[in-house]
Amino acid sequence: MPQPAYAPGPRDRTVRDAQGNVLSVPADWSLLPPGDAGLTRRVKAAGQFWVVQEKKGRRMFSRGVWAPTATIGKIRKDLDTERSTDAYAKKQKAAATRREKVQTEYVEDFFGSVVAFLNFHPDYADLANHLAKAVTKHSTPVGSGTVARTQRIPIERRAESAVIAWMRHQTTAYDTMKIARVKGKRREVRRMLAQRSKEVLQQYRSGREIPRNCPLRAALQTTES
Numbered sequence: 001m002p003q004p005a006y007a008p009g010p011r012d013r014t015v016r017d018a019q020g021n022v023l024s025v026p027a028d029w030s031l032l033p034p035g036d037a038g039l040t041r042r043v044k045a046a047g048q049f050w051v052v053q054e055k056k057g058r059r060m061f062s063r064g065v066w067a068p069t070a071t072i073g074k075i076r077k078d079l080d081t082e083r084s085t086d087a088y089a090k091k092q093k094a095a096a097t098r099r100e101k102v103q104t105e106y107v108e109d110f111f112g113s114v115v116a117f118l119n120f121h122p123d124y125a126d127l128a129n130h131l132a133k134a135v136t137k138h139s140t141p142v143g144s145g146t147v148a149r150t151q152r153i154p155i156e157r158r159a160e161s162a163v164i165a166w167m168r169h170q171t172t173a174y175d176t177m178k179i180a181r182v183k184g185k186r187r188e189v190r191r192m193l194a195q196r197s198k199e200v201l202q203q204y205r206s207g208r209e210i211p212r213n214c215p216l217r218a219a220l221q222t223t224e225s
Helices: 037-046 069-083 086-118 122-139 155-170 185-206 215-224
Strands: 005-008 014-016 022-024 029-032 050-056 059-068
Touching: 029 037, 029 069, 037 059, 037 069, 059 069, 086 122, 086 155, 086 185, 122 155, 122 185, 122 215, 155 185, 155 215, 185 215
Parallel strands: 005 050
Antiparallel strands: 005 014, 014 022, 029 059, 050 059
């Protein structure tokens, strides 16, 4: 059964449960801050703990884990000893090599998916290549939190969404727009800008002559300089 998460409380050493009740943290507990996934996993597996999360906008941020101080101390000491061995160092190096290989392959696959989505006329093949590189560079870093990193949708849809998102920020005034704080308004604006971006892309797919002041060309020149 999943452990319920708590929100930070109004005072030091307090948390708030899902019903809004304020709970005091046990006196012999300490807060293990986020950042060491291995230590956190072992502390959670050891017994009692309270996960603390804070929602900001649409995103949820970890604020750490409350757990018995003695448990955290013992597990941290054991883990430090384990991490000091040559065997652990070799294991970590091998894991890093595997992650780098997986990341390199994913970047290549994602770049290919972006180029396929763009499907520009041969006259604009170079521009498609430049755009695909810019979108891929922005979208694929591990931990970037972009749509390219999600596994919930096929890579083809990730590529399309990443292109539209890149164009929204680079070729429109979205980042400086004053959007009314009305439910659904920001989503409406994003849909409108997405449609504009798709119309620009269609021009390059058709092979027609593109004006020199095209916002996409201007944005790519800026990112390359």
